[in-house]
Amino acid sequence: MAKLLYRLGRGAAHRAWAVIICWLIVLAAAGGAYAAFHGTLSTSFSIPNTETQQVADSMKQALPQASGGSERIVFTSDSGSFSDAQKTQIAELLGRVDKAEGVTGTVNPFQTADQRAAQAQQLAAAETQLQTAQQQLDAGRTQFDAAQQKLTAAEDQAKAAGVYDAMAAQFQAQQAQLDAQKSKLDDSANQLSTQQEKATAAKSLIEMSQNLRTVSQDGSSAFATVSLEKEAVEMDSSQKQAIRDVIDDTSIPGVQTTYSNGLAFDIGGLGGMEVVGVAVALVVLVFMMRAILPAITPLISSLVGVGVAVIGALALSGKVTMMNVTPMLGLMIGLAVGIDYSLFILNRHRKQLLAGMDKRESIGLAVGTAGNAVVFAGSTVFIALLALNITGIPFLRVMGDVAAVAVLVAVLVAITFTPALLSLMGNHALNKKSRKSIGTPEQAAPVIRPMRTRNAVLRAVIATAVLVVIALPATSMQLGMPTGAQEPTDSVQYKNYKTTDEKFGAGVNGPLMVVATLPQAMSTDEEQIVEAKIGQQLAAQNDVAAVVPAAVSDSRTVIAFQVIPNSGPTDKSTEQLVHDLRDLSPTSDGTTLGVAGQTSMSIDVSQKLADALPSYLIVVVGLSLVILMVVFRSILVPIVATGGFVLSLFAALGATTAVYQWGWLGSVFGVHDPSPLLSFAPTIIIGVLFGLAMDYQLFLVSGMREAYEHGVEARVAVKSGLRMAAPVVRAAAIIMISVFAGFIFSPMNVIRPLGFGLAFGVLFDAFGVRLFIMPALMHLMGKTAWWLPKWLDRILPNVDVEGTSLERTHNVLVSDSAHDPAASHGKGVNPATQ
Structure with a gap:
């Protein structure tokens, strides 16, 4: 080569x-x-074959009208309440948004609030009517019971007087009239019972949805729902831009307008x-x-x-x-x-x-x-x-x-x-x-002496302890997907997210879509009753703020519910709620339940990535051991190098967790709302940091091995190789850190933790492990570091990474180092003159 x-x-x-x-x-x-x-x-961060994706795919078949996306436009009044003129202008804006490509509909928050109020009034009136009807039915039953008792008494008297046979036809006619009256009362009771059951179901549905407000309780904010043909993350950028242009170009005096992260999130730039x-x-x-x-x-x-x-x-x-x-x-x-x-x-x-x-x-x-x-x-x-x-x-x-x-x-x-x-x-x-x-003749190279053993021990112990402490936060690392809360504080999506959180509840930022598949089709009359029954099961779970029926399939076998958690989309309680809802399936009557939506997808993706992380790390560690064993023809050097990589990796993950999840030094790195780490960041950091760690290990230790192979005593060879390669490795690491660190303040919140993790990973690995711990351990191991069983030596290929054979052919070796000839373990040849 x-x-x-x-x-x-x-x-x-x-x-x-x-x-x-x-x-x-x-x-x-x-x-x-x-x-x-x-x-x-x-x-989109979707992954095929997750539970969320399977439910979403089935929804496209059964409920195409509800399988698209849904985003929010939040309106906030400067005066604390909306005037009629402002409500009219908001309605006109929503009408223009409704006509944009990719939009299937909009929901006016004020109309929704009015409709809910009207429904509540209608339900109250219906309950009054049902109470009156129940009273009338009870009165009719009382009259019937009295008439039946009177007829029975008359029959008993006639039998006692021996005239019953003569009056039997008259008694039968009266009984037939009473039976007909009873039949009417029973029919009325059945109808009333059905109406009462429907009213109870309607009341239950209203109660389950009452915590989902479209106008805030103080009247200062309102949010409109924008229904999309597909999820915003899957929409064409030009379509989202067109929607944003409609909103941004419309100014409503006294009203601040923001839109959610799905509409705002787009391709970032440098x-x-x-x-x-x-x-x-x-x-x-x-x-x-x-x-x-x-x-x-x-x-x-x-x-x-x-x-x-x-x-x-x-x-x-x-x-x-x-x-x-x-x-x-x-x-x-x-x-x-x-x-x-x-x-x-x-x-x-x-x-x-x-x-x-x-x-x-x-x-x-x-x-x-x-x-x-x-x-x-x-x-x-x-x-x-x-x-x-x-x-x-x-x-x-x-x-x-x-x-x-x-x-x-x-x-x-x-x-x-x-x-x-x-x-x-x-x-x-x-x-x-x-x-x-x-x-010109170079000045004589300085005599190189090995580091002191006491200093080597201190270097190894202190540096390892520091990195271990930095790595500790990684034990509480949580994975998740970015939300509007991680966007810049002056962005519309951040303002939308925080306003929604404050005025309508954290769960509105992370709604869940629960899809219920019935064992058999329901009738139109049964619809509200079935919805209420399933809705009550959903609402009974911990951390549920509201449950709202969203759609019914044409086959009347599938019902979609919007479930609003009490907590935000990245909270552990929301993740637990998703699992609890899935655990309800199947219900006692055979209904199956599935959970979909962006929040559910984020949870599934994060779990999938977390599950894949250990196996990937094992592969990388195994690869590291094999590669380094081939390169350095040693057992201990690969173990030390790989252990150092693992240490610097967890230190990088610990620092990233402390900053982005715990919020430490948040003001320095622009972390205003701590949240779980980007779910795929640890995997990417492992892959990249492994490669870079091997780079620095290669450039440093190959010089040590070369000196040792040329007859330099093992511990002197460590110092010789370090002296020769350390300057360029330091410069390369500083450059790498600078480039990665530049992405910590990227406009894309997805890339920031990656830039941070990689920058500090290189810092810990290059300066903590490769230039500090590794030379110290190499010194302490001495010539044992280069031990390799003879049988393994015969099997492994001889890889001349530094091109030593080429140097010998051209009779040159560029080095700025020398060593003490007395310290040589072989021929005593100074590598600077070799």
Whole structure:
């Protein structure tokens, strides 16, 4: 591999403009494909075969009129109450919204309130009439009983006087009249009973729904329901924009108008802080290179790579369902690794130029050595991201695939496009001062002595303890999906969410749709009674604020209910309510119940992701052990490295939990309403952080192993490898942290915890584990760190990651380190002169 990359690097340097033009053509082709074939990005986090999705699919068949989406428009009066003129203007606005594409209807909150009041009055009047009818029926039964008793007494007297036979016809006629009267009374009683049962059902339905107000109790706010052909997350962006335009373009004096997150949530773009992250990366590169041209080279390379990968992925959005966060993830990871990979090759090339090596020879050798490590490191990230496919979650698979492609393109750009730029740059890859000292004898390298054992113990214990403490909040980590509460406080969706919470109840922000399938069809007369019976079962559950019948199928076998929880969509009690409602099925009469809606879907998705998380972590940990065992031909080094990855991972999850779920330092990171972590954030963080941890482990420990293989005493080799690789790893980590940190303040609330988790994950892993704990443990293990059973040594392939064989062929090894010859365990050869 090293020799192939060497030839590739030299070829790119020799035909620099051809390589650059080819990449620009690829970039232009990706842009053309995007323009021709791109589709609409999805905002839906749905997963096939979840209980929610199954119920939603059945609703589309049985209840197409109720299977679409539902969003809210909230109106708030500045004066505390709505005037008639304001109510009229609100009705006119809703009429215009009703005509928008994708809208199936709107519900005027004031009309709904009036209708409910009228229904309550009608029910009260009907109850009065039923009471009167019951009194009349009771009076009729009393009269009947008296007449029956009188007739019976007369018959008894006639029998006693012996004249019954003569009067039998008369008695029979009177009895027939009484029987007819009794039949009428029974019919009236049955009719009255049915009417009373219906009235009781109607009263029960009104009572169950009374906590769902469309006008707040203080009269200052009202919310209108907008029914959609499909869920807002599945709507075309242009349709949602058209609805928003109707609302935004209508000004009602004295009334503030906001709409819910489903209508507001759309494809986000880059914010200022992402650019700041890249700017910080540039500052780090300039500080490291002391020159502009080499500093911008990694940035240019990464931008070309991420442009090809992300734009190319977006070109497939017309054929592949792709979430709007997917390209942002590809952008974030592509930028970070693209800068790092180009930097590793550039750094090697600069050292070789300074030593007086020919430009093209140096480029070829840099690609064959550092580029070889880049290819291997990129492969680990690539495999880790592709491993997201094992979760079985479609949107996560696509996210992993796009991010993996971004990493693959970053590697290809680093080993072709970067060498082309370096060729055109010539000796300007060095700053002016360094160019003057090219080829001059270097000062003698300092003698390297191992760290003190006492210091190594302290380093390992203190750093591990700190990371363990930071990781503790991860034990209470909860997963969920974003709501309007996580949006910026000045956004319409945040104001809508908070107003709804305050004025109408937290549960209105997370309604549930319960679908009841009856064992047999009900009649029209039975409808209210059946609805009340099922509704009462639903209302009897803990945390239920209101139950409202929503629709009945044409077959009269399926009824949909809207269930409003007492708590919000991300509360544990709401999640428990979903499980409790599902546990009711089937009921005693054979009715089956299913739960659907965005809140239910979020709960199912979060549970599915939580269930997939342990298996994915096990796969990643196993992969880490195998890869590192092959690379370093050791048992203990992979265990230490993998343990460090797990420690930094949980520290990253702990810090993310503390900030986003607990609200610690919320004002610093823009967390105004703490909530459960984004459900797929831990999975993504595991995949990306694993790859990056392997990168830093590779670049650091390979230098240690190389020194040890060249005869340096084990503990001195640790210090030697650390001295050689630590500066570039520190710079690469700072750049990676800067890029990821720029996304912490992204306009997309979905991407913020990802940026935070990855930024702090790299911080903990690079500076806490790789540069602090790992060298200390390597020192304490000594030569035992490189122990490998002979039988395993024969089985494992020999992977020359650093391209040592290539260096020997070209009789060069760039190093700024030396060691104490007396400390050598082998031939006593100084690696600086090898």
